[in-house]
Amino acid sequence: MTNRNPDALRKQRFKARLSVQHENSLHSRIKQHLPAAFNERWTRRHWIHAGLFASIGIMVATIIPGFSQPHEGAGYSHASLPLELPALQELQDGQPTSTWQTFQVSAGQTLGAIFNELQLPASVMHRVLENEHARTAFARLRPGTEIAFNIPRDGQLHGLRFNRDAGHRVELNLEGENIAATVTARETTTRTAVATGEIRSSLYASASRAGLPASAISVLTDEIFKYDIDFSKDVQPGDRFNVVYDESWREGERVDGAKVLAATFTTGGKTYTGFRFERNGKAEYFDADGRPLKKSFIRSPIQFARLSSNFGARHHPVLGRMRMHKGVDYAAGTGTPIMAAGDARVQFAGVQRGYGNTVILDHGRGHTTLYAHMSRFGKYRAGQRVNQGEVIGYVGSTGLSTGPHLHYEFRVNGVHRNPLSVTMPPPEPLRGADLAAFQAQVAPAMARIRGMEEVMYAQAQPKPQAPATRSQG
Numbered sequence: 086m087t088n089r090n091p092d093a094l095r096k097q098r099f100k101a102r103l104s105v106q107h108e109n110s111l112h113s114r115i116k117q118h119l120p121a122a123f124n125e126r127w128t129r130r131h132w133i134h135a136g137l138f139a140s141i142g143i144m145v146a147t148i149i150p151g152f153s154q155p156h157e158g159a160g161y162s163h164a165s166l167p168l169e170l171p172a173l174q175e176l177q178d179g180q181p182t183s184t185w186q187t188f189q190v191s192a193g194q195t196l197g198a199i200f201n202e203l204q205l206p207a208s209v210m211h212r213v214l215e216n217e218h219a220r221t222a223f224a225r226l227r228p229g230t231e232i233a234f235n236i237p238r239d240g241q242l243h244g245l246r247f248n249r250d251a252g253h254r255v256e257l258n259l260e261g262e263n264i265a266a267t268v269t270a271r272e273t274t275t276r277t278a279v280a281t282g283e284i285r286s287s288l289y290a291s292a293s294r295a296g297l298p299a300s301a302i303s304v305l306t307d308e309i310f311k312y313d314i315d316f317s318k319d320v321q322p323g324d325r326f327n328v329v330y331d332e333s334w335r336e337g338e339r340v341d342g343a344k345v346l347a348a349t350f351t352t353g354g355k356t357y358t359g360f361r362f363e364r365n366g367k368a369e370y371f372d373a374d375g376r377p378l379k380k381s382f383i384r385s386p387i388q389f390a391r392l393s394s395n396f397g398a399r400h401h402p403v404l405g406r407m408r409m410h411k412g413v414d415y416a417a418g419t420g421t422p423i424m425a426a427g428d429a430r431v432q433f434a435g436v437q438r439g440y441g442n443t444v445i446l447d448h449g450r451g452h453t454t455l456y457a458h459m460s461r462f463g464k465y466r467a468g469q470r471v472n473q474g475e476v477i478g479y480v481g482s483t484g485l486s487t488g489p490h491l492h493y494e495f496r497v498n499g500v501h502r503n504p505l506s507v508t509m510p511p512p513e514p515l516r517g518a519d520l521a522a523f524q525a526q527v528a529p530a531m532a533r534i535r536g537m538e539e540v541m542y543a544q545a546q547p548k549p550q551a552p553a554t555r556s557q558g
């Protein structure tokens with residue numbers, strides 16, 4: 086019979102198209118996701134990492150305690166569809182088959198095109214868009230977005246399901262002229278995971294094979310161990326890491342994994358350890374004894390710049406006479422970001438005669454730093470708090486200056502000191518109640534890491550002698 090039910094035909098066409106889209110989206114998702122983690126801020130460090138990662142293979146395993154279902158390591162969890170509308174199979178009205186169909190938006194596709202594809206009139210789309218939830222969700226339609234349509238045999242749109250935002254799902258039911266909306270919160274669960282591994286080729290490859298999200302790897306390299314380990318030079322095959330971290334999941338998709346609770350990194354025969362603890366409401370990393378891993382000052386407030394003039398007496402290039410140079414100069418291109426050398430309160434941000442656009446930071450305990458000749462300021466104003474490493478301004482040539490550079494001063498109790506040689510004050514260790522609370526947190530995390538190491542390396546490193554003869558005792 087050629088006279089097939091047009092509804093069945095349409096449905097068949099839809100399904101065929103869906104499966105193709107599903108395939109495509111799976112592949113493109115992998116492509117999108119892996120670099121996406123790095124697209125945000127390609128600092129030079131990332132480029133260095135990328136080079137390092139590319140040049141060096143691996144041996145890693147992941148054990149995630151407390152997981153009911155096995156974790157598909159190697160970052161492939163990201164390949165899963167972010168939205169599996171679980172109610173698809175649920176019966177709406179006791180019918181044996183569901184009338185819900187899930188549509189996945191492809192690149193450049195508009196809502197109009199989707200409605201057209203489903204042979205739904207534009208008037209229905211406009212009706213749907215009168216609903217505020219629909220307007221919110223469909224304002225910017227991204228490739229990969231899933232929308233479920235309830236189109237029973239009459240070919241009319243009876244309902245829609247979509248995610249309004251990361252945390253909410255909406256179901257619209259179209260009944261005559263009315264649209265009824267049901268909003269449900271999408272459940273997010275957080276669990277603590279442990280990733281452990283040994284570097285065979287690169288930290289990134291090993292860590293992601295161990296299931297560690299890229300964001301957590303960045304916390305390791307750019308935050309916890311950045312003062313002690315030069316990840317562009319020091320890391321070698323055989324180095325080991327353990328990371329205890331919190332990850333949040335929503336319907337099978339990992340949505341966050343950057344909260345690293347504890348980490349160890351063994352390189353060059355030395356094990357570095359960092360534990361997260363919140364002091365005064367701010368997360369910091371400490372060693373096992375409660376001393377901050379972070380130095381109170383970074384040596385240079387500007388990256389990859391050349392020291393063009395040192396501290397001390399010199400012939401002033403503009404004034405043309407001998408004069409004490411009370412700071413150091415770094416030559417760098419106009420617009421190069423200048424970072425706060427330490428946590429501070431902004432004491433001054435404005436114009437000073439010879440210094441041009443200038444920022445002075447008060448770091449407490451009698452320490453101040455000054456940054457001059459800026460082309461423009463960062464977002465911080467006098468009186469505001471700024472964290473170490475945050476951008477307070479950009480290199481320029483304002484004031485008495487012969488070319489774009491940063492003039493940087495370091496004062497201790499009002500006396501100018503050479504920032505390159507002054508002994509920086511040690512950061513404040515944890516004390517009292519903080520220290521006690523910290524120690525209570527560290528013990529179980531450390532036990533978890535030790536347990537993991539035993540499991541990992543007892544299995545991973547067979548003895549050179551015949552293992553059968555190894556005594557267990």
Ligand SMILES: [Zn+2]
Pocket residue numbers: 394410412413414491492493
């Ligand atoms: Zn200078």
